[in-house]
Amino acid sequence: MRFTDTPELATWRERVRAFIAEHWTPGDSHDELATHGPNAAAYEEINDKTRQWLDKLAANAWIAPAWPKEYGGADMSVLKQFVLNQELHEAGAPTSRPMMNLVGPTIMLHGNAEQKAEHLPPLLRGETRWCQGFSEPGAGSDLASLQTRAVRDGDDYIINGQKIWTSGAHRAQWMFMMARTDPAAPKHRGISYLLLPMSSPGITVRPLMNMADGHSFNEVFFEDVRVPLRNRIGEENRGWYVGATTLDFERSNISRAIHSRKSIAKLVDYTRGRAASGHAVPAGYRHEIVDRAIETAVVEQLSFVIVSIQASGGVPNKEASMCKMFGSELAQRIALTEMHVTSMAGQLRVSPLLEVHGLSPAMAYLSVIPQTIAAGSSEIQRNIIATRGLGLPRG
Ligand SMILES: Cc1cc2nc3c(=O)[nH]c(=O)nc-3n(C[C@H](O)[C@H](O)[C@H](O)COP(=O)(O)OP(=O)(O)OC[C@H]3O[C@@H](n4cnc5c(N)ncnc54)[C@H](O)[C@@H]3O)c2cc1C
Incomplete structure (x- = not known):
């Protein structure tokens, strides 16, 4: 077996290269991988030139290549995505919007029609920034131990607790989070998956500096924060399984x-x-x-x-x-x-x-x-x- 392109993939690669050559200027954005590592990069401030570049990718439906066309993706095959990613990274060009590939597929697979219509288009257009509220001081690798509570009150949940290491919380308009809705249930079964506007009263975001003196993650505190029931993704107490959605379509890394x-x-x-x-x-x-x-x-x-x-x-x-x-x-x-x-x-x-x-x-x-x-x-x-x-x- 040889790892060479088929004629179809070779043509595709040429098309991607031509697009990059026409639209991407090296140095317009820092080489995200070089300076901060793949995980930290996505949360850095996005400058205007990067934004313009990502908008061009989006206009081509290449910003979420694996997503179905009905949600603004390109329905692209795994191999074509791989080649696209290869060429973008070779050029040092940004490939997607922060958190897009974490929250997008989850809403796509588990959200209702209203939630999809509300959140997917602005996410693809880069108009909303999201952060991930999963980890807590006592729940990281063993995430199902999370203790942040969401208690029903009329048409709302009331949230109390704390998240930690929340990347980009200081820049996000929305958080996708997991909170405990049934403390009596076995730990994986009492969790719900919620979408929360970061402007909700009762949220406090405190910066955590990393060892490179950078501010990418935070602590987030919740004090009687109200979130409407309609912001829950999937069934109540089934949030663990919503959160376990295959997060990445093309996993080659x-x-x-x-x-x-x-x-x-x-x-x-x-x-x-x-x-x-x-x-x-x-x-x-x-x-x-x-x-x-x-x-x-x-x-x-x-x-x-x-x-x-x-x-x-x-x-x-x-x-x-x-x-x-x-x-x-x-x-x-x-x-x-x-x-x-x-x-x-x-x-x-x-x-x-x-x-x-x-x-x-x-x-x-x-x-x-x-x-x-x-x-x-x-x-x-x-x-x-x-x-x-x-x-x-x-x-
Ligand atoms: C750069 C960065 C960005 C992050 N961004 C986010 C974010 O946006 N949102 C979010 O929710 N979280 C985020 N996190 C948190 C991340 O998910 C957790 O740090 C990770 O899950 C580990 O959890 P922990 O830090 O609580 O460590 P722990 O789980 O407490 O682990 C401590 C040590 O024990 C080891 N250990 C734990 N369990 C086992 C086991 N079963 N067997 C053997 N060894 C074990 C671990 O490997 C580790 O060395 C981020 C973390 C980093 C570093």
Whole structure:
């Protein structure tokens, strides 16, 4: 088997490339992956040029390529989406709107006609920003332990409790959240899925600074916050199963492999530059760079495996966990290698290395740490691979 494009995909790739060449100017937006990691990027301030670019993607129905046409998507095949994503990430161009692929499919699959009409079009147009209110101080990996309460009162629920690590809550107009509606039920069964305007009285958003001094997530407190019953998605107490909706249509995660490859290219450029100027980096680091390059090839192959499973109608399971875990841990190893190779200059937060070689080792190192925590920690991914993948016993 060879991973080359069919004639149809090759034509498609050319079309995507031509579109990018015509509409995207490199540098119009920061390379989101390079500076903040795939998870943090989506919540950053969106500048005007990025907005214009995303609007062009939307006008082509490429902003939500996998969504059905009736909801503004392109009904695109998995392989075409894969090629589209590949080319967008190669170009360093933003691919979608914040939270779109988390809340959109959930409303599409579980929302009623009114909820779909109210929320999907403005989401696609980028007119509403959303945040995800799932994690709580006592409920992260074990999310079903969440304690935020929603109690019925007439046509409303009254919400009390706290969420944490809520990315983008300070910029969002809406939150999709899970709250406990039946504390007596087994923990997965007493949860409901609600849509909540962030302007509701009783909500307090407090910033949490991350270790790179960035403000992307927050604590959110609820004190007698009223949300209409009609804002519930799906049945009462069945919210856990609504929240477990397959969140991502194209799960190959090719962005990680592409970003890793770009990082290594910058490191190679830096190392060659040092050698050319008579200040070669110590020889031992050459092998470290080679190891990262091989590991990057492994992530890329995992992405191809995942997309080929999806293209043949399967659902990647352990493969998606392997790719997420290995790719996020690799991002940390690459950042560490950058720190080793660039030595003292790489420790600076603001360094000429960024201008000359596109390298920002200290900031990259601080920014990639959350990647092995967000969206399922490495330990949880290993548990999934152990049980669902290898059939190892629990415990
Ligand atoms: C950058 C970033 C953005 C985020 N954005 C959001 C957001 O927008 N909305 C939101 O709701 N949440 C968000 N989160 C929270 C994220 O979902 C949680 O951090 C994650 O689920 C882990 O939960 P926790 O932090 O409570 O850690 P815990 O679950 O308490 O885990 C602590 C440690 O114990 C390990 N551990 C836990 N359970 C097991 C187990 N069964 N076996 C082995 N080891 C285990 C974990 O791997 C981890 O190392 C974000 C997190 C990050 C880092």
